[in-house]
Amino acid sequence: MSKSLQAIRGMNDILPEQTPLWRYFENTVARLLDNYGYKQIRMPIVEFTELFKRSIGEVTDIVEKEMYTFEDRNGDSLTLRPEGTAACVRAVLEHGLTGAGQPQKLWYIGPMFRHERPQKGRYRQFHQIGLEVFNIEGPDIDAELIVLTWRLWGLLGIRDAVKLELNSLGTSESRGRYKVALVEYLSAHLDKLDEDSQRRLKTNPLRVLDTKNADTQAVLVDAPKMADYLDDESRAHFEGLKARLDAAGIPFVINTKLVRGLDYYSKTVFEWVTDKLGAQGTVCAGGRYDGLVEQMGGKPTTGVGFAMGIERLILLLETLEQVPEAISRQVDVYLCAFGEAAELAALALSEKVRDQLPNLRLQVNAGAGSFKSQFKKADKSGALYALILGDDELAQQVIGFKPLRGQGEQQNIAFDALAAHLATCVVQG
Ligand code: ATP
Numbered sequence: 001m002s003k004s005l006q007a008i009r010g011m012n013d014i015l016p017e018q019t020p021l022w023r024y025f026e027n028t029v030a031r032l033l034d035n036y037g038y039k040q041i042r043m044p045i046v047e048f049t050e051l052f053k054r055s056i057g058e059v060t061d062i063v064e065k066e067m068y069t070f071e072d073r074n075g076d077s078l079t080l081r082p083e084g085t086a087a088c089v090r091a092v093l094e095h096g097l098t099g100a101g102q103p104q105k106l107w108y109i110g111p112m113f114r115h116e117r118p119q120k121g122r123y124r125q126f127h128q129i130g131l132e133v134f135n136i137e138g139p140d141i142d143a144e145l146i147v148l149t150w151r152l153w154g155l156l157g158i159r160d161a162v163k164l165e166l167n168s169l170g171t172s173e174s175r176g177r178y179k180v181a182l183v184e185y186l187s188a189h190l191d192k193l194d195e196d197s198q199r200r201l202k203t204n205p206l207r208v209l210d211t212k213n214a215d216t217q218a219v220l221v222d223a224p225k226m227a228d229y230l231d232d233e234s235r236a237h238f239e240g241l242k243a244r245l246d247a248a249g250i251p252f253v254i255n256t257k258l259v260r261g262l263d264y265y266s267k268t269v270f271e272w273v274t275d276k277l278g279a280q281g282t283v284c285a286g287g288r289y290d291g292l293v294e295q296m297g298g299k300p301t302t303g304v305g306f307a308m309g310i311e312r313l314i315l316l317l318e319t320l321e322q323v324p325e326a327i328s329r330q331v332d333v334y335l336c337a338f339g340e341a342a343e344l345a346a347l348a349l350s351e352k353v354r355d356q357l358p359n360l361r362l363q364v365n366a367g368a369g370s371f372k373s374q375f376k377k378a379d380k381s382g383a384l385y386a387l388i389l390g391d392d393e394l395a396q397q398v399i400g401f402k403p404l405r406g407q408g409e410q411q412n413i414a415f416d417a418l419a420a421h422l423a424t425c426v427v428q429g
Pocket residue numbers: 083114116121122123124125126127128260261280281282283284285286307308309310311312
């Protein structure tokens with residue numbers, strides 16, 4: 001017996017009842033980013049595997065065990081993108097967008113793929129909106145990235161539910177000195193570290209800092225702190241950022257264990273976290289990656305960016321019941337027509353109305369049907385008004401106008417006056 005066809009585990013359909021919330025979210029972000037002067041870029045979903053190995057780092061969770069990698073028909077190793085920064089940097093270099101030190105403020109949106117254990121807030125295909133800024137090296141731009149996310153949380157009504165955590169990882173030199181001290185300390189307590197941390201101690205020691213293991217966490221209490229190893233430049237940068245966040249009135253906490261899962265970060269790293277979603281609490285995360293472009297073969301070019309997880313933010317909006325009611329109503333007016341002659345007239349009339357009111361959400365009944373069944377559909381559509389066209393109305397060149405949500409009386413409107421009348425009673429987006 002053949003198995004019924006199903007989507008791949010961890011890869012979800014976003015159903016019609018959910019898409020209004022997605023579009024509301026995406027449109028809110030897009031408008032905000034336009035207003036701050038960011039330009040959208042769209043990269044392919046598949047890239048050469050080498051790109052992610054070189055940028056994200058070989059000894060990271062993503063590259064070690066989460067990538068969807070396959071050989072294509074030419075024998076090339078390709079990977080479904082697990083994140084957006086690598087491809088964005090590749091595109092920027094390939095098209096010379098940052099040549100001669102030119103600043104770029106870019107954003108992208110789209111699906112990402114990671115072979116993780118699916119659970120609430122963690123999927124194998126998920127969606128991110130990401131920002132990347134090149135060739136602006138001061139803390140002012142780090143602050144702008146945070147300020148605009150703060151504004152976004154305000155627009156979405158979720159400010160009270162998220163908290164900003166900040167850390168500085170220094171330059172690669174100061175981080176190198178810190179790593180030596182950390183490895184020395186942890187090696188002296190090797191027997192108290194969990195297995196994963198023992199392995200990471202050799203491959204990627206900073207990652208030990210974000211262990212979830214309680215015994216290892218106890219060891220970390222007295223471990224050396226990155227803050228004590230910061231070089232002067234990184235320290236000044238971090239102070240500059242904190243001063244700007246204070247000036248903007250944005251609360252934050254310093255989390256010295258915040259290291260982020262990717263190799264390429266330097267100086268500023270940050271996460272917006274919530275305690276409303278259980279274990280999957282990070283809704284937006286990023287930082288500075290001043291060495292990445294050069295590491296990928298470009299001229300020295302500073303970079304800073306972040307990505308937010310759309311599924312987690314949608315979940316948060318639903319959990320906090322911050323879903324605006326208006327977004328689920330997608331029809332303003334529903335037109336019912338009875339009989340062939342009325343249907344023909346309704347088509348001509350509705351197209352004329354659309355010419356005059358291009359933003360009107362007008363649904364014309366399709367599939368004929370009795371009075372009762374068409375009214376039922378009109379009501380179910382969520383429309384505010386029904387328009388009724390039968391032989392009697394047609395003979396008089398009028399159309400019945402019926403409020404469906406208790407706002408006023410039914411009346412007949414002349415064909416010629418319909419658009420003007422609708423304009424007065426329907427707010428057009
Ligand atoms: P986590 O620690 O939760 O695994 P991460 O550090 O791997 O997150 P990033 O690579 O920084 O995540 O991605 C930025 C954001 O994308 C995360 O903060 C989160 O909101 C979202 N995200 C990451 N992985 C997933 C996933 N598998 N499913 C849903 N959202 C995700």
